[in-house]
Amino acid sequence: MNRSVLLIPILAISGFALSPAVAEQPSELQTAQWLDWRGPNADGTVTASSRPPTEWDAESGKNIAWSVPLHGLGHSTPIVVDGQVWITAATLDGKKQSVVSVDLESGEKLVDRVLFVNAKPDPLSNDVNNYAAPSCVAEPGRVYVHFGSYGTAAIDTATKKVLWERRDLECNHWRGPGSSPILFGDLLIVSFDGADVQYMAGLNKNTGETIWKTERSTPWDDLDKNGKPSSDGDFRKAFSTPIITEIGGQTQMISVASKCFFGYDPLTGKELWQHFHSAGHTGSARPLFKDGVAYLNTGYSKAQLWALRIDGQTKGEVSSDAVIWKRTKNIPNRGTPVLIGNRIYAVDDGGIATCLDPATGDDLWRERVKSTYSASTVCAGGNLYFLNLKGHTTVVKQSDTFEVVAENSLERGEHDCGASIAVVGNSLLIRTGGFLYRIAE
Helix, strand or coil, rough: CCCCCCCCHHHHHHCCCHHHHHHCCCCHHHHCCCCCCCCCCCCEECCCCCCCCCCEEECCCEEEEEECCCCEECCCEEEEECCEEEEEECCCCCCCEEEEEEEECCCCHHHEHHHHHHHHCCCCCCCCCCCCCCCEEEEEEEEEEECCCCCCCECCCCCCCCCEECCCCCCCCCCCCCCCEEECCCCEEEEEEECCCEEEEECCCCCEEEEEEEECCCCCCEECCCCCCCHHHHCCCCCCCCCEEEEECCEEEEEEEECCCEEEEECCCCCCEEEEECCCCCCCCCCCECCCCEEECCCCCCEEEEEEECCCCCCEECCHEEEEEEECCCCCCCCCCCCCCEEEECCCCCCEEEECCCCCEEEEEEECCCCCCCCCCCCEECEEEEEEEEEEEEEECCCCCCCCCEEEECCCCCCCCCCCEECCCCCEECCCCCEEEEECC
């Protein structure tokens, strides 16, 4: 439901003119940003001053600022830069991959362009993923669009022109691409964890040129007597997006691959440490880090959440002594939890929400919320937002006790809500299977 709002300048009516200084002040929406799919802190949290709505409804139009119909499929989370929202989409067969941008304030469509055409895309082999799962990443003046091995491009947000593109970074994603790119200094860093090859690459964000490329050093345990993989591609692919943080005075990039956790120097790509595990495969959730501890998801085959002690002296193979705890119950395969204050909040694929103590991994509460989930949790205004695959959002108070604040539905034939919620100022951006919404009072 689109709305048009008539704004009447009261001072002009009363005979006074706005001073140029006042008239040129940018609005909240013009300055709002959500540059990374997990927000300004890369962890799904925003400042305490953000107060997005807790109630909305598509049928009645309650707190729906605008909605934009979408074509194709996509799980890319909306990102916001320069007053513009950017997402990607793809045809069901993956032969066409598009980039879409709308004006944050009005919902007017600014860009809807087929960026890459693929003659023979690799089959997905499942009904969970699609060919537009990685999210964009942005900085003022530029957005970086990524479809894994199918192509990466930089676009000028003012002119909407493609500044550069790469289509030669290859891997067999097996079940489609999933890892999102990140920015660090002058680098655009991309992850390629395929069934055939596994590596990370740092690209010059201005030209697309490869600055470094680092092969994963995973000590695979599925090799036959000839040194060939004895299992299929499911055990080597991964979809996680790395984080960059300060550890012991050193900038490190923490990355989850299949069966292995890694630490790298993001400037050079040099591997600093690794920890192999056999607890799962296909790492998808993004790492969390606080006070020298990384919280890492082992991936599919019953996901586990591990607390791993990492400091400035951590190098080479990290021993099992660094593992503080392992939690095996109600851990999401795909969605990333939030770590805020001294609590971790998550919802697993089957709809069990938990509040965990990061010191022990024990739960303070564990409750069922509606349906099944893939999207990552976000926290804003003291509330947790759990978006399920059917477009239903359960808003829960950020607390040591379970308290539902509101239940909200976008029931317009919606489905396939795999993208996470973005928070911009006092608004929410929610992408469903058929629409992009801005939720605002």
